[in-house]
Amino acid sequence: MEFRFNMHPLFxxxxxxxxxxxxxxxxxxxxxxxxxxxxxQISEIINTIGSMSAQAQGLxxxxxxxxKLRNSDHHIYLMFESNDRNGLVVGILKVGRKSLYVxxxxxxxxxxxxxxVLDFYVHESRQRGxxxxxxxxxxxxxxxxQPDELAIDRPSEKLLGxxxxxxxxxxxxxxxxxxxxxxxxxxxKAQNSxxxxxRRMHITASxxxxxxxxxxxxxxxxxxxxxxxxTNVAPMPIIAQPPVGRYAAKRPTCSMAQxxxxxxxxxxxxxxxxxx
Numbered sequence: 270m271e272f273r274f275n276m277h278p279l280f281x282x283x284x285x286x287x288x289x290x291x292x293x294x295x296x297x298x299x300x301x302x303x304x305x306x307x308x309x310q311i312s313e314i315i316n317t318i319g320s321m322s323a324q325a326q327g328l329x330x331x332x333x334x335x336x337k338l339r340n341s342d343h344h345i346y347l348m349f350e351s352n353d354r355n356g357l358v359v360g361i362l363k364v365g366r367k368s369l370y371v372x373x374x375x376x377x378x379x380x381x382x383x384x385x386v387l388d389f390y391v392h393e394s395r396q397r398g399x400x401x402x403x404x405x406x407x408x409x410x411x412x413x414x415q416p417d418e419l420a421i422d423r424p425s426e427k428l429l430g431x432x433x434x435x436x437x438x439x440x441x442x443x444x445x446x447x448x449x450x451x452x453x454x455x456x457x458k459a460q461n462s463x464x465x466x467x468r469r470m471h472i473t474a475s476x477x478x479x480x481x482x483x484x485x486x487x488x489x490x491x492x493x494x495x496x497x498x499x500t501n502v503a504p505m506p507i508i509a510q511p512p513v514g515r516y517a518a519k520r521p522t523c524s525m526a527q528x529x530x531x532x533x534x535x536x537x538x539x540x541x542x543x544x545x
Contacts, residue, residue: 270318270392274310276356280349284407287311288344291335311335315345318361322390326425333363333388341365343387346411348404350395359395360404363388364412369420371444373455378445381455384412385420385448389428402435417453424449 279285285293291308298304312335319333338345343365350357367385370378391401409416416436421428429449432438440452 270321270359271355271357272310272314272317274355276310276314276349276358277351279307279310280347280351280356282349284346284348284404286344286346286411287315287338289339289341291315291339293347314347314358315361318347318358318390319388321392322361322388325390325393326423328423332422333361338363346404346408348391348400358392360391360400361388362386362390362404362408364408364419367420369446369448371420371446371448371450371454372442374442374452379455383420383450383454384414384418385422386424386428387422401431405431405435415453417451419450420454421449423447 279293279296281293281295287293291311292298292304293311296307298307315333315335315338316331319331322333323329323331333345343363346360346362346364347358348360350359364384364386366382368380368382369385370380371383373379389401389405391404416432416438421432424432432451438451442450442452442454444450
């Protein structure tokens with residue numbers, strides 16, 4: 270897509286990487302004014318192509334905007350096509366690391382910090398020409414990751430087909446959120462212990478879960494809990510202790526209780542001889 274300003278000074282390469290500074294990596298401005306103009310132009314490019322991506326995916330709100338990028342540690346890859354006018358921006362790929370709760374192959378919910386594909390779009394006039402794969406391959410090299418290490422946010426059918434065609438990704442692990450992960454996702458996380466949290470989410474139908482949310486347990490805690498559950502421990506016998514000291518003395522009969530319950534009294538009705 271073409272813009273009203275010349276984009277050649279912004280794109281020194283076919284694909285540029287943009288972080289939350291809203292400036293292409295390696296961009297050098299001769300003055301503060303030039304830097305501000307470049308930031309405004311990059312913002313316009315991101316907002317426009319982000320809106321087109323949302324429209325193509327049927328989303329009511331764009332996933333990618335300049336403001337969202339500025340307030341995050343994510344980054345964007347923009348693909349540029351040079352011509353004898355202002356140039357064209359033909360593709361966008363937004364990636365970033367996010368903390369996710371995902372099901373592993375055994376059905377356990379695990380907290381992982383994973384690289385994610387958050388937005389991917391190639392202009393309709395340039396699709397089916399190999400540009401999407403060129404952009405995706407560039408991102409993989411820059412991020413130094415493999416396709417099955419990625420979590421894909423709300424992938425369209427086109428993107429799922431793209432990943433299956435070019436990278437053989439077809440075996441998905443069902444998730445409870447909008448992210449899609451493939452087999453091999455956890456194999457790479459196991460090699461990098463900083464990406465996976467040892468805690469696992471334990472979900473039950475207990476009222477405590479409704480009140481306080483799911484609990485998190487480590488693998489060691491789960492092992493000890495299972496071991497204690499399986500071990501039948503005999504209850505301690507209750508030994509009755511005889512009363513000791515003044516508590517062992519026989520209590521006198523309560524006359525008031527006898528009167529109330531019409532019980533015969535042992536108190537003598539004869540006058541006391543001491544008062545004669």
